Amino acid sequence: MASEKKLNASTPYCLSDVKQWDIETDIAIVGFGGAGACAAIEAADAGAEVVIFEVASESGGSTKLSSAEIYMGGNGGTPIQKACGFEDSTEDMIRFLEMTQGELGDKEKIRSYCENSLDHYHWLVDKGARYKESFHKERAIMALTDDCLLYTGNEKAWPFVEHAKPCPRGHNLYIEGDNGGPFLMNALTAQVEKRSNKIRVEYEARVVTLIADEHNEVHGCIVRMNMQEYTVKARKGVILCAGGFVMNDDMLEKYAPKLLKATYKIGNPADTGTGIKMGMSVGANIINMSEGFVSMPFYPPADITKGIIVNQQAQRFINEDCYHSRVGATALNQIGNRIYFILHASEDFKPPMFLCAGYAGTGETVEELAEEIQLDTAMLKHTIDYYNRHAKQGIDPLFHKDAEYLEEIKAPYVALDLTPGNGALLPYFTLGGLETLTTGEVLTAGGEVIKGLYAAGRTTAGVPRRAEGYASGLSVGDVTFFGRLAGKQLAGAKSR
Amino acid sequence: MASEKKLNASTPYCLSDVKQWDIETDIAIVGFGGAGACAAIEAADAGAEVVIFEVASESGGSTKLSSAEIYMGGNGGTPIQKACGFEDSTEDMIRFLEMTQGELGDKEKIRSYCENSLDHYHWLVDKGARYKESFHKERAIMALTDDCLLYTGNEKAWPFVEHAKPCPRGHNLYIEGDNGGPFLMNALTAQVEKRSNKIRVEYEARVVTLIADEHNEVHGCIVRMNMQEYTVKARKGVILCAGGFVMNDDMLEKYAPKLLKATYKIGNPADTGTGIKMGMSVGANIINMSEGFVSMPFYPPADITKGIIVNQQAQRFINEDCYHSRVGATALNQIGNRIYFILHASEDFKPPMFLCAGYAGTGETVEELAEEIQLDTAMLKHTIDYYNRHAKQGIDPLFHKDAEYLEEIKAPYVALDLTPGNGALLPYFTLGGLETLTTGEVLTAGGEVIKGLYAAGRTTAGVPRRAEGYASGLSVGDVTFFGRLAGKQLAGAKSR
Numbered sequence: 001m002a003s004e005k006k007l008n009a010s011t012p013y014c015l016s017d018v019k020q021w022d023i024e025t026d027i028a029i030v031g032f033g034g035a036g037a038c039a040a041i042e043a044a045d046a047g048a049e050v051v052i053f054e055v056a057s058e059s060g061g062s063t064k065l066s067s068a069e070i071y072m073g074g075n076g077g078t079p080i081q082k083a084c085g086f087e088d089s090t091e092d093m094i095r096f097l098e099m100t101q102g103e104l105g106d107k108e109k110i111r112s113y114c115e116n117s118l119d120h121y122h123w124l125v126d127k128g129a130r131y132k133e134s135f136h137k138e139r140a141i142m143a144l145t146d147d148c149l150l151y152t153g154n155e156k157a158w159p160f161v162e163h164a165k166p167c168p169r170g171h172n173l174y175i176e177g178d179n180g181g182p183f184l185m186n187a188l189t190a191q192v193e194k195r196s197n198k199i200r201v202e203y204e205a206r207v208v209t210l211i212a213d214e215h216n217e218v219h220g221c222i223v224r225m226n227m228q229e230y231t232v233k234a235r236k237g238v239i240l241c242a243g244g245f246v247m248n249d250d251m252l253e254k255y256a257p258k259l260l261k262a263t264y265k266i267g268n269p270a271d272t273g274t275g276i277k278m279g280m281s282v283g284a285n286i287i288n289m290s291e292g293f294v295s296m297p298f299y300p301p302a303d304i305t306k307g308i309i310v311n312q313q314a315q316r317f318i319n320e321d322c323y324h325s326r327v328g329a330t331a332l333n334q335i336g337n338r339i340y341f342i343l344h345a346s347e348d349f350k351p352p353m354f355l356c357a358g359y360a361g362t363g364e365t366v367e368e369l370a371e372e373i374q375l376d377t378a379m380l381k382h383t384i385d386y387y388n389r390h391a392k393q394g395i396d397p398l399f400h401k402d403a404e405y406l407e408e409i410k411a412p413y414v415a416l417d418l419t420p421g422n423g424a425l426l427p428y429f430t431l432g433g434l435e436t437l438t439t440g441e442v443l444t445a446g447g448e449v450i451k452g453l454y455a456a457g458r459t460t461a462g463v464p465r466r467a468e469g470y471a472s473g474l475s476v477g478d479v480t481f482f483g484r485l486a487g488k489q490l491a492g493a494k495s496r
Numbered sequence: 497m498a499s500e501k502k503l504n505a506s507t508p509y510c511l512s513d514v515k516q517w518d519i520e521t522d523i524a525i526v527g528f529g530g531a532g533a534c535a536a537i538e539a540a541d542a543g544a545e546v547v548i549f550e551v552a553s554e555s556g557g558s559t560k561l562s563s564a565e566i567y568m569g570g571n572g573g574t575p576i577q578k579a580c581g582f583e584d585s586t587e588d589m590i591r592f593l594e595m596t597q598g599e600l601g602d603k604e605k606i607r608s609y610c611e612n613s614l615d616h617y618h619w620l621v622d623k624g625a626r627y628k629e630s631f632h633k634e635r636a637i638m639a640l641t642d643d644c645l646l647y648t649g650n651e652k653a654w655p656f657v658e659h660a661k662p663c664p665r666g667h668n669l670y671i672e673g674d675n676g677g678p679f680l681m682n683a684l685t686a687q688v689e690k691r692s693n694k695i696r697v698e699y700e701a702r703v704v705t706l707i708a709d710e711h712n713e714v715h716g717c718i719v720r721m722n723m724q725e726y727t728v729k730a731r732k733g734v735i736l737c738a739g740g741f742v743m744n745d746d747m748l749e750k751y752a753p754k755l756l757k758a759t760y761k762i763g764n765p766a767d768t769g770t771g772i773k774m775g776m777s778v779g780a781n782i783i784n785m786s787e788g789f790v791s792m793p794f795y796p797p798a799d800i801t802k803g804i805i806v807n808q809q810a811q812r813f814i815n816e817d818c819y820h821s822r823v824g825a826t827a828l829n830q831i832g833n834r835i836y837f838i839l840h841a842s843e844d845f846k847p848p849m850f851l852c853a854g855y856a857g858t859g860e861t862v863e864e865l866a867e868e869i870q871l872d873t874a875m876l877k878h879t880i881d882y883y884n885r886h887a888k889q890g891i892d893p894l895f896h897k898d899a900e901y902l903e904e905i906k907a908p909y910v911a912l913d914l915t916p917g918n919g920a921l922l923p924y925f926t927l928g929g930l931e932t933l934t935t936g937e938v939l940t941a942g943g944e945v946i947k948g949l950y951a952a953g954r955t956t957a958g959v960p961r962r963a964e965g966y967a968s969g970l971s972v973g974d975v976t977f978f979g980r981l982a983g984k985q986l987a988g989a990k991s992r
Contacts, residue, residue, distance in 0.1 A: 008942050009942065010779070010940045010941050010942025010943075010944065011779075011940070011942065011944070014710055014711075016710070102753075103749075103753035103754065103756060103757075104753055159832075214510055214512070214710040215507075215510075250943075253599075254781075254783050254931070255783060257598075257599035257600055258599065260599060261599075276941075277941050277942060280779065280781070280940075280941045281779060281940075281941070281942075283506070283507075283776065283777060283779070285750075285776070286782065287750050287751065289785065289786075290785070290786040290787075291786075313811075313812075313894040313895070315809075315811050316809075317831065318831060330831065333829045335813065335814060335826065335895065336655075376893050376894065378882060379882065379893075379894065382878050382882070386874060386875065386878070397872050397875075398809040398872065398875065399809070399831065435750070444506045444507070444776075444777075445506050445772075445773050445776045445777075446504050446505065446506025446507065446773060446777075447506075447746075448506065448507070
């Protein structure tokens with residue numbers, strides 16, 4: 001097609017202006033990351049003809065850049081959970097996720113995700129995911145071994161531990177190092193390629209806008225390939241799997257400015273919010289836009305959890321055995337922005353593996369440390385004394401850190417600087433997006449389904465809704481699971 | 497018109513389906529509160545023909561229900577500020593508002609609001625607002641006397657006081673009691689009525705949806721009056737001044753669930769988000785949706801500020817001389833939901849006027865109090881001892897409460913229960929809405945102006961963006977000021 005005017009994602013192209021269809025298919029999928037891959041496989045297996053448009057030169061998206069841990073459990077336990085001696089109940093998993101997501105959580109999505117988690121495990125294994133029957137006991141952000149199962153969230157941390165029986169649900173792929181992302185995406189890509197009779201993939205193909213009629217029903221999209229624009233007719237509809245908006249500073253400033261206190265974007269360069277904008281252009285609702293994952297990845301080593309984190313008032317404000325993003329998000333909420341991690345400077349002290357926090361100060365005594373880091377001496381002394389007095393008894397009356405990590409903090413002391421902006425790595429990505437049903441159907445602000453439009457992955461607001469309740473494996477779990485549902489559902493829709 | 501299908505705010509009515517225009521005007525204004533009234537007056541004074549549609553039986557909206565304090569200053573000072581001996585600078589006012597709104601603030605709106613604040617004062621006085629040349633010195637949420645000027649925000653509180661010279665900017669109307677809202681709205685309504693050659697007002701008139709063409713240009717709206725629907729052609733455009741969404745629980749759950757921890761909605765029954773939905777139906781962007789005013793109105797009496805507020809860990813977390821919504825919002829961010837106000841139980845102790853907080857406990861000693869309110873004794877003892885030790889010296893090393901309110905808290909003690917849900921009045925309203933330019937033009941997510949659509953008031957995200965930085969008078973200030981700009985701007989637009 002000849003493009004008469006500058007096309008942009010926020011304005012749909014009018015169906016009545018389409019002169020010819022350059023490409024025709026049942027389903028057009030925007031983005032070949034974890035969500036797009038799963039949507040395509042399920043759609044093809046349900047008999048639909050699919051074209052995936054991927055802006056990059058290869059598949060993967062942010063899923064490939066991640067460790068691709070997947071949060072799974074419930075239903076008595078996955079085969080790995082069972083092999084490692086863990087029994088898991090769907091109700092515990094639901095209760096845990098509902099509590100961690102708090103008032104932001106989507107109960108229907110959480111229930112669907114948990115009830116079908118075992119099925120999802122089997123589907124992934126069938127598609128080439130491999131998991132070792134082993135438990136990674138050590139507290140970690142990801143298993144850098146090839147071990148599978150690990151605690152990746154706040155399951156054992158107060159207050160959640162009091163309400164849902166903890167069970168490790170992070171499933172790490174059977175590969176050494178942080179290589180789960182390529183492992184999973186290579187497997188899923190192979191599955192897509194195996195279905196080449198049903199699925200066509202176009203790389204370096206940028207979907208620039210949706211095609212819609214005057215009632216906002218979506219009939220296709222316009223894709224730019226080789227500097228040419230092509231009209232794409234999607235007889236059943238379009239699935240937006242185009243990632244979040246962490247790479248779009250304008251959108252971050254507008255929707256999620258609190259994330260800008262963090263320092264390191266997690267995602268791929270195409271996480272520019274284009275999918276969200278395309279949804280909005282036909283009246284889609286956006287929710288949870290101010291929320292994101294934001295973290296202080298202060299462990300491993302797990303032993304570091306025995307230290308205490310204090311704010312500018314030298315007060316503790318969190319149980320340090322929480323998941324790192326719960327610590328990070330709570331830290332960013334403190335009055336006064338200075339944050340310190342105070343530890344015993346043992347001879348074999350190892351600084352955190354990922355955090356890159358500088359040393360703020362050291363001291364043979366608390367007084368010396370307080371002076372070096374410019375905290376109120378009496379407050380810091382009280383905080384450490386109070387903590388130590390109770391740690392010796394194996395209790396933390398204030399924040400209920402688990403006894404496993406309670407140990408007197410002895411002199412000499414070291415303080416790591418966690419203050420945002422002072423060098424520590426504070427990674428972040430977005431958790432807001434289009435409002436969708438569990439089926440992937442996209443909703444208007446009025447709660448109506450937009451005909452012909454589906455979405456999955458970080459283009460949508462999914463199961464993970466806030467840093468305070470995040471667990472590793474929730475986002476890749478969400479994108480693969482709801483990607484599948486969207487593909488399956490749209491494949492069953494009527495053609496236009 | 498005969499309505500063939502159920503109309504709803506989230507789906508615009510197609511221009512091509514309009515068979516006849518029942519009402520024609522230059523400008524249709526949805527809502528006759530503070531924003532709508534000011535927009536109508538300015539539009540009429542600029543020569544446009546206006547129809548205001550108000551769903552209630554009289555004018556007023558939430559402005560009439562408020563105290564109608566207006567936050568004004570800068571420009572050397574308003575006549576009242578000057579008469580009371582205060583000089584105010586525009587730059588201090590801007591710096592203060594930018595700092596209090598933080599990363600959520602809209603710099604252009606703040607600058608426009610501040611630079612034109614003196615002009616706005618004169619305009620309001622010209623339209624019938626009356627202000628007494630007097631300063632209400634006592635710390636208060638509103639002046640219940642007929643005094644005018646008072647500190648209504650965080651101007652004198654740390655950390656803001658260190659960055660912008662404090663000046664009282666709350667302007668309370670010249671009337672006793674909490675009667676500013678009716679005073680102001682009666683004056684503005686009289687101005688509207690005086691312009692009956694230009695402005696027609698329809699009461700009990702519910703605008704149900706916008707009328708737009710396939711490019712989302714807005715041409716009018718459909719209004720329901722006497723159980724009949726009428727098409728309204730707005731030759732220049734429509735201004736949405738339909739309030740916020742505090743009365744819509746579905747929208748609160750979806751967009752601003754954190755507000756639901758508060759207990760008391762501030763607004764009028766029509767604050768159902770209909771204006772926001774109508775904007776979204778033609779592709780408008782929504783921003784700041786998760787934010788709202790949420791407060792613990794713990795003063796007056798001002799003396800109560802001498803007490804301390806502690807969280808479930810018996811830690812202080814805020815300077816108690818902050819504005820009440822900064823205290824409230826920070827309290828809701830604490831880990832563990834219990835919050836107590838601890839004070840000396842003097843013989844003439846007066847509980848807060850508005851808060852309705854119950855007594856959580858009393859004690860002749862800290863130990864006794866701690867036991868009654870089930871806080872950790874050692875922590876509470878430390879918190880009170882540390883506070884008292886420094887208060888005697890006139891300093892608050894942790895949160896820098898002003899020396900005016902620093903006084904040793906002596907036995908016997910009383911603790912008021914501020915815990916959300918335990919009876920204290922925690923009022924709230926929304927601060928998110930349509931994204932607009934200072935002119936009132938409504939933007940898409942792509943930053944394009946939607947033709948024929950303007951908005952003002954709490955249907956938009958305005959100058960006040962968060963509870964942590966609110967000041968009384970900011971919302972009515974914003975709605976009247978930007979209502980005026982929208983009316984003036986649209987009056988100058990071309991007719992279609």
